Structures are given as C-alpha cells and as structure tokens.
Amino acid sequence: MSKREAIRKSVRFEVFKRDNFTCQYCGAKAPDAILHIDHINPVSKGGDNEIINLLTACVACNAGKSDRLLTDTASLDKQRAQLEELNERREQLEMMLAWRDSLAGLNEELVDETAARIEQFIPGNTVNEAGKSNVRKWLKKYSFEEIMCAAEIADEKLPPSPDQEDIQSFFFSIPKICAVKRLPEAAQRLRYARGILRNRIYVNEKQVMKLMQDAVAAGLDVEELIDYAKEVRNWTEFRAEMEAVANG
Structure with missing residues (x-):
C-alpha cells in the first residue's frame, strides 16, 4: 500500500482552477459545495499526488467513491481536452505575436518610405534618425497621403536655395499642415x-x-x-x- 502524503496547497489550488472549482462527478460548484481533491487512481492502489492523477470532487462524491479505482476515463478525457485547448491557445498566441512583429516591420518600412519621399523635397539633405522618430509619431495620427499632401504644401514656401533653417521650418510645418487640413x-x-x-x-x-x-x-x-x-x-x-x- 502506498503511503498517503498531504497534497500541497499550491497543487490543490492548481487543480481547483483547472476544474473551474467544480465537482467533476456531479457538477456541484463552490461555494455551494465544499470541494476536496480526489485521486483518480487511489493512493491505496499506487496513485500519487501528480496533478494528472487529481481532480476536484465535492464531499458527497468523494466520500461515495472511497478508494475504488475509476475505470471511467471521463476525467482523463477532460484533462486531455483541457491540455489540447491550452496548446491551441499557445499556438494562437504565437501566431498573434508573429503577426504583430510583421506589422511592426511594415510600419518601419512605411516610416522609411515616408522619410524618403520627404527627402525628395529637400535634395542633398536626409531625414536622420531623430527626424524618422518624428515621422513615426506623425504616422500614428495621420495617413501617408495626408503627410505627403502637407509636404507638397510646405514645399511651396521653400526658397529655391533653402538653408538649414528653411529646411527645418519646412519639415516641422508638415504635421501642423496635417492638423489644419483636418479642420472645417x-x-x-x-x-x-x-x-x-x-x-x-x-x-x-x-x-x-x-x-x-x-x-x-x-x-x-x-x-x-x-x-x-x-x-x-x-x-x-x-x-x-x-x-x-x-x-x-
């Protein structure tokens, strides 16, 4: 006969959570029923305290079961289904994370493309990383089309041979023009x-x-x-x- 060991509180809690605080025999739920942890394969017949061998049972069902070995595989089937569901959730989460990463990549491509288009208005100058950081913020508020339209309007005020102050003014007027264009x-x-x-x-x-x-x-x-x-x-x-x- 196996020696009965006390089930740790942390293990009891994990079993209760897995089984949704519901008796796996009759469906009684806490707090209407007092719940215990039951061994699927009784300790007297070699059962252990591994979670796979444990399930939630109300007092009445646990007392009625005594130390009989369960031959019904319903509890094991339930746990197997739960594991399959958890695995499916994990796989879907991984897909969502991969999708998010791909979107982040597309966003950076859009930032680079927007910066490149702006550079066409100021030949010989480039939008540096600080400038791209600004472009990234603009794209969170305005569409690519709005920004390009604003850049065309800002370009009309650029002198034929702009200096750095003119170029700075041109660049930072773009989001201001976007904001104004959205007004009535x-x-x-x-x-x-x-x-x-x-x-x-x-x-x-x-x-x-x-x-x-x-x-x-x-x-x-x-x-x-x-x-x-x-x-x-x-x-x-x-x-x-x-x-x-x-x-x-």
Whole structure:
C-alpha cells in the first residue's frame, strides 16, 4: 500500500482552477459545495499526488467513491481536452505575436518610405534618425497621403536655395499642415488669415483668433477678412476694425 502524503496547497489550488472549482462527478460548484481533491487512481492502489492523477470532487462524491479505482476515463478525457485547448491557445498566441512583429516591420518600412519621399523635397539633405522618430509619431495620427499632401504644401514656401533653417521650418510645418487640413473649411481659412497677419505685422497671439472668430460670427465674410489681412497696416488698426465689426 502506498503511503498517503498531504497534497500541497499550491497543487490543490492548481487543480481547483483547472476544474473551474467544480465537482467533476456531479457538477456541484463552490461555494455551494465544499470541494476536496480526489485521486483518480487511489493512493491505496499506487496513485500519487501528480496533478494528472487529481481532480476536484465535492464531499458527497468523494466520500461515495472511497478508494475504488475509476475505470471511467471521463476525467482523463477532460484533462486531455483541457491540455489540447491550452496548446491551441499557445499556438494562437504565437501566431498573434508573429503577426504583430510583421506589422511592426511594415510600419518601419512605411516610416522609411515616408522619410524618403520627404527627402525628395529637400535634395542633398536626409531625414536622420531623430527626424524618422518624428515621422513615426506623425504616422500614428495621420495617413501617408495626408503627410505627403502637407509636404507638397510646405514645399511651396521653400526658397529655391533653402538653408538649414528653411529646411527645418519646412519639415516641422508638415504635421501642423496635417492638423489644419483636418479642420472645417472656415477654421482653415481663419488660420490662413492669421498666417498672413503674422508675416506682415505684429500679432497678439492671445487675441487674434478670438477677434477674427467674433467678427465672422457677427457677419464678416471670411474672404473679406483675408483680403483685409493683406492690407492692414498694424495690429492696433486690425484689432479696432475687428472689434467694431463684432460690436455692430
């Protein structure tokens, strides 16, 4: 007769988890039933405390079984099915990880391609690793097509022989243009008017957008506002005009 050894708590817990805290004989579940750990092959007949030889049983079923050897293979079949399911999950997880790695590779290819296209606008210059890091961030917010469209718009402001400051300005204007292009048409035009003002006169950055928005809300046509921005002489004159329109 084999000597009975106490089943460790960690082993009991693993068996309970595997069996979903359910008696494998009658289906009773905790906490409605008190659960024990039962030996499929009884200790008296050579059974051990390996998890494969253990299952969850309620008090009544465990007492009724006594030390009879189970001839029904249902419990073993259940454990085999559980192992097969775990193996399938593992294989699917490996496939998902491989898919994620392939996507990461495609993303890096897209970063390289985007950087290469941007370099075409600035011959003789390259997008370094720091620049690619920026491109990588842009691609998380904007599509490749949006970035290329923005680069074309930014290119229009590049002088024939740009210096490094011009090139830096070109590069970092790309995401700003992407952001503006996503705005409604009216908001884009207001920002266009602000850009004109910035290039011509001193502008109070904290006030300019609100002044223009209030004037447009009061009935000023956006295109008229743009024309006015092209000819106004100074900030004081512009502010006074916008306030006059807004106040009727």
